Structure formats: structure tokens, C-alpha cells
Amino acid sequence: MxxxxxxxxxxxxxxxxxxxxxxxxxxxxxxxxxxxxxxxxxxxxxxxxxxxxxxxxxxxxxxxxxxxxxxxxxxxxxxxxxxxxxxxxxxxxxxxxxxxxxxxxxxxxxxxxxxxxxxxxxxxxxxxxxxxxxxxxxxxxxxxxxxxxxxxxxxxxxxxxxxxxxxxxxxxxxxxxxxxxxxxxxxxxxxxxxxxxxxxxxxxxxxxxxxxxxxxxxxxxxxxxxxxxxxxxxxxxxxxxxxxxxxxxxxxxxxxxxxxxxxxxxxxxxxxxxxxxxxxxxxxxxxxxxxxxxxxxxxxxxxxxxxxxxxxxxxxxxxxxxxxxxxxxxxxxxxxxxxxxxxxxxxxxxxxxxxxxxxxxxxxxxxxxxxxxxxxxxxxxxxxxxxxRQWPPVQVPDELEQNFIQLDCTSLKDEPDKRFAHFTTQILPAILKSAVQSANTAIFIPSSLDFIRVQNHFRKQELSFTVLSEYSSNQDISRARQAFFSGIKAFVLVSERFHFYRRYKIRGIRNLVFYGPPDHSIFYTEFLSYPFLDEDVEPADVTCKVLYSRYDWFKMERIAGTKGASQLMKQGPL
The missing domain is CATH 3.40.50.300 (P-loop containing nucleotide triphosphate hydrolases)
Structure with a gap:
């Protein structure tokens, strides 16, 4: 006073x-x-x-x-x-x-x-x-x-x-x-x-x-x-x-x-x-x-x-x-x-x-x-x-098909729920039905809250998976990487913060699902290069799906390039 x-x-x-x-x-x-x-x-x-x-x-x-x-x-x-x-x-x-x-x-x-x-x-x-x-x-x-x-x-x-x-x-x-x-x-x-x-x-x-x-x-x-x-x-x-x-x-x-x-x-x-x-x-x-x-x-x-x-x-x-x-x-x-x-x-x-x-x-x-x-x-x-700046598209292995899937969402508040619903009702069931994609699949998840949500869903569905998060100990990381590479676990869930802090190379990937595009475009190119750490892997052997919404503009611009991202945003949800 x-x-x-x-x-x-x-x-x-x-x-x-x-x-x-x-x-x-x-x-x-x-x-x-x-x-x-x-x-x-x-x-x-x-x-x-x-x-x-x-x-x-x-x-x-x-x-x-x-x-x-x-x-x-x-x-x-x-x-x-x-x-x-x-x-x-x-x-x-x-x-x-x-x-x-x-x-x-x-x-x-x-x-x-x-x-x-x-x-x-x-x-x-x-x-x-x-x-x-x-x-x-x-x-x-x-x-x-x-x-x-x-x-x-x-x-x-x-x-x-x-x-x-x-x-x-x-x-x-x-x-x-x-x-x-x-x-x-x-x-x-x-x-x-x-x-x-x-x-x-x-x-x-x-x-x-x-x-x-x-x-x-x-x-x-x-x-x-x-x-x-x-x-x-x-x-x-x-x-x-x-x-x-x-x-x-x-x-x-x-x-x-x-x-x-x-x-x-x-x-x-x-x-x-x-x-x-x-x-x-x-x-x-x-x-x-x-x-x-x-x-x-x-x-x-x-x-x-x-x-x-x-x-x-x-x-x-x-x-x-x-x-x-x-x-x-x-x-x-x-x-x-x-x-x-x-x-x-x-x-x-x-x-x-x-x-x-x-x-x-x-x-x-x-x-x-x-x-x-x-x-x-x-x-x-x-x-x-x-x-x-005008962002160029990132460089990925030739002939590797990138499947960009736009999420139907017009409200930022509803976006996390709509993303989760689309992933669990559309993308994941299709993956589980595929003999090829239901194994050796890495799912990259940018948000920590989304990561926990997806992890709980996998646990509830009793799916074969392991996790790599920012909270994983060195021992946890070693076990998870080995279990995924050897095929003991069909899926590995990876948080963006884990990759930011650790930057480990993950072997055994044949299918990539980006629950959302990463903030750092380098992370995208790095994950798409990991399947080729293994011998005799051709681009045609690798699948890639990217789930995005209109609110992912900054991320998509850095991945698809300024012009490419603009076209992807205009095409609308499938």
C-alpha cells in the first residue's frame, strides 16, 4: 500500500x-x-x-x-x-x-x-x-x-x-x-x-x-x-x-x-x-x-x-x-x-x-x-x-512413398480428440489388418500428452508394443530397442522429446506412422532413413503415413516445402 x-x-x-x-x-x-x-x-x-x-x-x-x-x-x-x-x-x-x-x-x-x-x-x-x-x-x-x-x-x-x-x-x-x-x-x-x-x-x-x-x-x-x-x-x-x-x-x-x-x-x-x-x-x-x-x-x-x-x-x-x-x-x-x-x-x-x-x-x-x-x-x-523464408521440401530416399493424411478438424480446441479418434478408428485398424504393417512399425508422437494417450490405448488393446520416451532409462531404452529389432515387439512408440534428447538410431523399422509431423524437419528425414540401416531394404519395402491438420502448417511447411504444404492444406481431408 x-x-x-x-x-x-x-x-x-x-x-x-x-x-x-x-x-x-x-x-x-x-x-x-x-x-x-x-x-x-x-x-x-x-x-x-x-x-x-x-x-x-x-x-x-x-x-x-x-x-x-x-x-x-x-x-x-x-x-x-x-x-x-x-x-x-x-x-x-x-x-x-x-x-x-x-x-x-x-x-x-x-x-x-x-x-x-x-x-x-x-x-x-x-x-x-x-x-x-x-x-x-x-x-x-x-x-x-x-x-x-x-x-x-x-x-x-x-x-x-x-x-x-x-x-x-x-x-x-x-x-x-x-x-x-x-x-x-x-x-x-x-x-x-x-x-x-x-x-x-x-x-x-x-x-x-x-x-x-x-x-x-x-x-x-x-x-x-x-x-x-x-x-x-x-x-x-x-x-x-x-x-x-x-x-x-x-x-x-x-x-x-x-x-x-x-x-x-x-x-x-x-x-x-x-x-x-x-x-x-x-x-x-x-x-x-x-x-x-x-x-x-x-x-x-x-x-x-x-x-x-x-x-x-x-x-x-x-x-x-x-x-x-x-x-x-x-x-x-x-x-x-x-x-x-x-x-x-x-x-x-x-x-x-x-x-x-x-x-x-x-x-x-x-x-x-x-x-x-x-x-x-x-x-x-x-x-x-x-x-x-521459403522452405524447400526435405530430401527422402527416392521411390519412398509418403502418404499424407489430412485430419478433418476446424477447431484447435477439438484437435487432440479428433486426431486420437482418427488414429484409433481409421489408421490403426487398417494397420492391424495388414500382415506387412502390423509388425516392424514405429509410431512417432510429437506431443507428450498424446504419447501417454496412445500408450494407454495400446495397453488397453493388449497390443505388442514397447516405448521410447524422454523418461526412459538407459536400461529401458536398450531393452526396448532390442525387443523391437528382434521382432519380440511389433510396435515401438517414440516421443519427439525422446528423439530430441537422445537422437538414437532405431533399427528394424519397415513402417513409419507419424501421429503428427515433428517440429524439426530433420527428425522426419532421420526416421525415414532408419529402415535403410538394415541390409537389403528397398524404398518399396517401406511405408510412411503422416497424419496432419490445418494447425500443423509450420511443421508441414518444413517437411513438404512451402509450396507443397500449401497444396496439401488446400486438398482437404480425404
Whole structure:
């Protein structure tokens, strides 16, 4: 109640305050200044009503980009330069490193800068593992530039206030330069190894001896592999594991972590207390556990830049944790935390911070979850950009017939029940009647809930089957694979999360049924290649059925290609 009263008093007095002129060409001041001009009632209403105007443009390496801007927005247009708004002390060392990169990589980094420098949201929908390092480096520069400009503004106003007090002159009123709490950057990641990669990216801009990185040894110890441990993915012969799997799972893959980083002009202080930190690096699970333990999320009240990397991997974890963190961001804090309310930017007091927060989402592919996040949770009045690409069809063995079966469903709510009904009344009975397809059949199931449902149905029907799920132990996996390969079990049920985490090759498959198309198109091609692990198997010996609905567009686009998926969607249910 006390905090709310303070906020109300500040709202009443702020209308009489003088406003310091801002530099309109500086992206930070233009977007996050105390009296930013882009946050009008008209623009906010446009965001809430989803009145976005869209336009398409093309970047040399990032490809096609769709820009969505709310009506009335005065945001800065993309600038195709890596120097746009970057402080000189950060820009010059970066230019030196960038000059050593191949031209195509320099251009890619500049495309990233062009999209994010003006503080518009970026939804990069086909982020490449091969370019992940230079992508992190570019975004890290943007992050450090943001923190440095914020800190510089605070220190400048501290000097003005100190000078006024010392010389007994009127205290300046145009010193609104802070949020409710100090953290302004949140980086959400799936694994500890990801956090280590992001720290390395930050450190490229803070090299010794100019900078000190405090507690670095502890960070590498807690976020790297235990001493003496051998990373079988990193040390395996090339080709043993798919490249994307190696990049995702090498290193420490613990998914519960959180760490604060305090940034000064000459140092990065790792493991700083959250309310003394500028940057928070965390997993959704680790952050949620912290919020629930402390019973508040005040340290997320003033986040100005959100980065979510490897979002496709986050969808394979518990997406509810991501939704929970998003729901806690930019809310009014429950406690004051020794805040000087005379320094808080007015739009924080009005609870408009979510309209200015920049979100940068990086994912290898789109899912309904990531698209929904982009459409409904990102309200940046400066606008948002999303990358687009035309997907080619995946390559499968020649002469292998793919049977795509469209599910008759017009309601997303009813889709799981309709899919289950179609599978159990149409597809499975036909398989059981076939002497060929009633054995050596693998059923790939994307959803964990659907997996449990189908497993219970198989058990109820007393069918001969075994399972490979994300909860299977190494011993369970060995027994299941052997039972299926030897023919002891006629069916094997495989969850997508099992394949995501384990990536085992499964021998003995002659018939494939995709209960739903996989999120990752590589999984589709891998399963279609498994029958040919065995000798003397011809494409004509293999059957493949894919059950899909109109709500599987993203998945089907990556499998059948953009044009092919469009044709499949138009043909309608059989």
C-alpha cells in the first residue's frame, strides 16, 4: 500500500516537471528517454487492437523480413550500419574484430544490427547454429551498449544533483533515468552451456586487461562440465551425431540456473545479487523457482531488453515456464527496494514499460507456441520484425512413398480428440489388418500428452508394443530397442522429446506412422532413413503415413516445402 501511494504521488507531480531535451537521433534516448515521444495513447491503442501496418523488405544475408508497426508510431527505421547508436569505446574494438570476418558474416551481423539498433522487436525464425556465435556477439554488443548508456545517464544526473546540493542551487527536476529496480536485461536460455556461450560473447566486448571479469573461475566451474568429465558429443568422430544435436547438447545441459551480472565501465561482476545486477541470465525453470521461492518477481519489473535464444529448445522443455516468466515481467513491484522515486521514468509509473520493452527471439524454426508469443505477448510500440523464408521440401530416399493424411478438424480446441479418434478408428485398424504393417512399425508422437494417450490405448488393446520416451532409462531404452529389432515387439512408440534428447538410431523399422509431423524437419528425414540401416531394404519395402491438420502448417511447411504444404492444406481431408 505504501509503494502504491508513492506511485500515485509521483504521477500527480510529474506533470509539472521540466523535461530535458533529448537527442532524437540516439536510439536509446529516443526509445527509453524519460519523456519518450513514441509512447502515445494512439500508438498504445493500436497495439492493443492489433492495428499493425506491415511491409516486406529484404536484407542481404538475413533474407526476407516483415516489419509490423502500430498506427501512429514514430520509431526509428532500421539503419544498415553497425555504428548506429553504438558508443565509440565499444564500437572501435568491435570494428577491428569484425574486419577479420568473411564478408558474408560481416553483412549478417550488420543485418542483425539494422533490425535491433532502433529497439524494435526481432523474431528470427530460422536462426542457424552455424551463425549462432556471431549472432550472440552482435546482440551482446547491443546489450552492453544499452547498459552503458543507461549507466552513463545515471552517473551524469548524479553529478548534476551533487553539484546542485553542493552549490545550494535548485535541484534539477529532469533526472528521470531509472526503473523500479536495476536489472534491465534478461537473457532466457535452455541450458547452462548456453549461458557459458553468452558470457563468452559478452566477454568479447570486455577483454582483459582493460576489463576485469570477477568470479569467472566459479562461473566456468558451475556452468561447464565437472572436472574430469568427458563430453562424448564434442569428442565423438564427425558424423557420429547430427551437427545440430552436438551444438545443442555439448557441455553442461542442466536446465535450472540463474545468475546476475553487474556491469561497470571496467568490469563484469558475475554472481551479483539480482537487485544489484544489470543483466540476468537464466533458464525459465530457474527463474520460476526463484520467483516462487521469493514470492515476488520485482527484479523483472524494469526489464527493457529481453533476449530468448534457442527458443526451439525451450519448446521441448516446459513451455509453461516461459509463459510464467513472461506474465511476471514489467509488473509494478510489490516492494520499494530503496528506490528513489524522483528518479523513475514516468512511463514506468504509468505501467507502460511493456510497450517499450524490446524482445529478441531466436529460433531454428517456428512453432505455434513461438508464433503466439510473438503475436500476443510482444507489445513494443516501436514495432517488430520477423524473418521469413521459403522452405524447400526435405530430401527422402527416392521411390519412398509418403502418404499424407489430412485430419478433418476446424477447431484447435477439438484437435487432440479428433486426431486420437482418427488414429484409433481409421489408421490403426487398417494397420492391424495388414500382415506387412502390423509388425516392424514405429509410431512417432510429437506431443507428450498424446504419447501417454496412445500408450494407454495400446495397453488397453493388449497390443505388442514397447516405448521410447524422454523418461526412459538407459536400461529401458536398450531393452526396448532390442525387443523391437528382434521382432519380440511389433510396435515401438517414440516421443519427439525422446528423439530430441537422445537422437538414437532405431533399427528394424519397415513402417513409419507419424501421429503428427515433428517440429524439426530433420527428425522426419532421420526416421525415414532408419529402415535403410538394415541390409537389403528397398524404398518399396517401406511405408510412411503422416497424419496432419490445418494447425500443423509450420511443421508441414518444413517437411513438404512451402509450396507443397500449401497444396496439401488446400486438398482437404480425404
Amino acid at each position: 505504501m509503494l502504491r501511494n508513492i506511485l500515485l504521488r509521483r504521477k500527480r507531480t510529474r506533470r509539472t516537471e521540466k523535461v530535458q531535451p533529448e537527442t532524437p537521433t540516439d536510439p536509446y534516448e529516443h526509445h527509453f528517454g524519460g519523456s519518450t515521444s513514441i509512447l502515445s495513447d494512439t500508438v498504445r491503442e493500436s497495439v492493443e487492437s492489433r492495428a499493425w501496418s506491415t511491409s516486406a523488405s529484404s536484407f542481404s544475408k538475413l533474407g526476407s523480413v516483415v516489419t509490423s508497426v502500430p498506427s501512429g508510431s514514430s520509431s526509428l527505421a532500421p539503419q544498415k550500419s553497425n555504428s548506429f547508436g553504438i558508443l565509440k569505446r565499444l564500437k572501435e574494438p568491435f570494428d577491428g574484430r569484425q574486419s577479420k570476418l568473411p564478408k558474408d558474416r560481416r553483412e549478417f551481423q550488420n543485418d542483425i544490427f539494422a533490425c535491433i539498433a532502433g529497439y524494435r522487436d526481432l523474431y528470427h525464425t530460422h536462426a542457424s547454429y552455424a551463425l549462432s556465435s556471431i549472432t550472440r556477439e552482435a546482440i551482446s554488443l547491443h546489450i552492453l551498449n544499452h547498459v552503458s548508456k543507461k549507466r552513463r545517464r545515471v552517473l551524469k544526473n548524479n553529478e548534476r544533483l551533487s553539484h546542485a546540493t553542493k552549490n545550494k542551487v535548485p535541484i534539477p527536476e529532469d533526472v528521470q533515468d531509472q526503473g523500479f529496480t536495476r536489472p534491465s536485461i534478461l537473457i532466457l536460455l535452455p541450458f547452462r552451456s548456453s549461458a557459458l556461450s553468452w558470457l563468452d560473447a559478452l566477454m568479447t566486448h570486455t577483454p582483459p586487461p582493460t576489463y576485469q571479469v570477477e568470479n569467472l573461475a566459479r562461473f566456468r566451474r558451475e556452468f561447464g562440465l565437472p572436472e574430469g568429465a568427458v563430453d562424448k558429443l564434442a569428442t565423438a568422430e564427425p558424423g557420429t551425431y547430427p551437427p545440430d544435436h552436438v551444438e545443442t547438447f555439448k557441455g553442461n545441459i542442466d536446465d535450472s540456473f540463474r545468475v546476475g551480472i553487474k556491469v561497470t565501465r571496467k568490469s563484469l561482476r558475475l554472481f551479483s545479487e539480482f537487485y544489484a545486477s544489470d543483466i540476468i541470465i537464466a533458464s525459465p525453470l530457474g527463474l520460476r523457482l526463484s520467483i516462487e521461492k521469493e514470492k515476488n518477481a520485482d527484479f523483472l519489473s524494469s526489464i527493457e531488453v529481453l533476449v530468448m535464444d534457442q527458443t526451439d529448445a525451450l519448446t521441448m522443455q516446459n513451455w509453461e515456464h516461459v509463459q510464467y516468466v513472461m506474465s511476471q515481467m514489467n509488473e509494478l513491484p510489490k516492494e520499494a527496494h530503496d528506490t528513489d522515486f524522483s528518479r523513475i521514468k514516468p512511463w514506468y509509473l504509468e505501467k507502460y514499460a511493456a510497450y517499450l520493452r524490446q524482445s529478441i527471439l531466436l529460433t531454428a524454426y517456428e512453432t505455434p507456441e513461438t508464433r503466439s508469443l510473438f503475436n500476443t505477448s510482444l507489445k513494443n510500440v516501436a514495432g517488430k520484425l520477423s524473418t521469413k
